[in-house]
Amino acid sequence: MNKISVSFIGYGNLAYRLSIAFKMAGIEVPYICGRDNGEAAKLAHILNKQEYASTTLVKTKSTTTPSSIDGSDIVLLAVPDDAIVGVAQKSLNEIPGIRQGETVVLHCSGASDISLLSDIPHHGVLYPLMTLSKTKPIDTGLIPFFLEYSDNNVKDRLIGICTAIGSQYKESNSAERLKLHLAAVYISNFVNYLYGLAYDISAPNQMFLMQLAIETVRKAFLYGHPKMVQTGPAKRGDVETLHKHLELLESMPEHKFIYEAMSKLIQMNES
Numbered sequence: 001m002n003k004i005s006v007s008f009i010g011y012g013n014l015a016y017r018l019s020i021a022f023k024m025a026g027i028e029v030p031y032i033c034g035r036d037n038g039e040a041a042k043l044a045h046i047l048n049k050q051e052y053a054s055t056t057l058v059k060t061k062s063t064t065t066p067s068s069i070d071g072s073d074i075v076l077l078a079v080p081d082d083a084i085v086g087v088a089q090k091s092l093n094e095i096p097g098i099r100q101g102e103t104v105v106l107h108c109s110g111a112s113d114i115s116l117l118s119d120i121p122h123h124g125v126l127y128p129l130m131t132l133s134k135t136k137p138i139d140t141g142l143i144p145f146f147l148e149y150s151d152n153n154v155k156d157r158l159i160g161i162c163t164a165i166g167s168q169y170k171e172s173n174s175a176e177r178l179k180l181h182l183a184a185v186y187i188s189n190f191v192n193y194l195y196g197l198a199y200d201i202s203a204p205n206q207m208f209l210m211q212l213a214i215e216t217v218r219k220a221f222l223y224g225h226p227k228m229v230q231t232g233p234a235k236r237g238d239v240e241t242l243h244k245h246l247e248l249l250e251s252m253p254e255h256k257f258i259y260e261a262m263s264k265l266i267q268m269n270e271s
Helices: 013-024 037-047 081-092 152-164 174-202 206-222 239-248 253-270
Strands: 006-009 031-033 061-063 074-077 104-107 123-128 145-149 169-171
Touching (some): 006 013, 006 081, 013 037, 031 037, 037 061, 104 152, 123 174, 145 152, 174 206, 239 253
Parallel strands (some): 031 061, 074 104, 104 123
Antiparallel strands (some): 123 145
């Protein structure tokens, strides 16, 4: 892939992880743009560290003015879903390079339709199906990206980015991507919430649950359906153990509610 430049609108978890991955792969990140120049400057400073960028790449600058990013090959909107339309219509439509079709604009949302960017000549979606945070580095080779594009020029740019950072990718439409995003909420956000409840119950021995969590996830994906490897007292119809657990949770109403609801659903799934 020829050297390209990707400027970011936003400086949160997504922008943090992707911008570092891009610079380490030799993709230039000329600007981090956002309402808070202090936050944008923090990320720009990190991206200019020697370990993240070779001397052949341009230095990353921070800005609060979207027009500054004119001339970038790609502008990536790393903003909340409800801000995509506003940023695209109010901040980007007047930038000459974007209006004239010289710059590609991408959003990264799993739940937002590609049509939100339809007023922009060349646009697309680069959706990483992964939980990302500033505090936890991640191998981009583990991140599957789902791609959608307005034309083959954008398609080539998207595939080029994924290839450069060593990530797998799949083309998908907005409807398919929305289903994946919903599934991701179940498998990541909801499960993480349950981990929090488990921490409350098991402390100070919570770290001993890690291997169980890893093996449970591994088993769930090795067979035709997670239902095939469901275990536990609800699955077995072990009423005595269920009652013991509920008694233990008597002083923890939130935990008890979840335990009862999940146990009933598992039992219903077995009938």
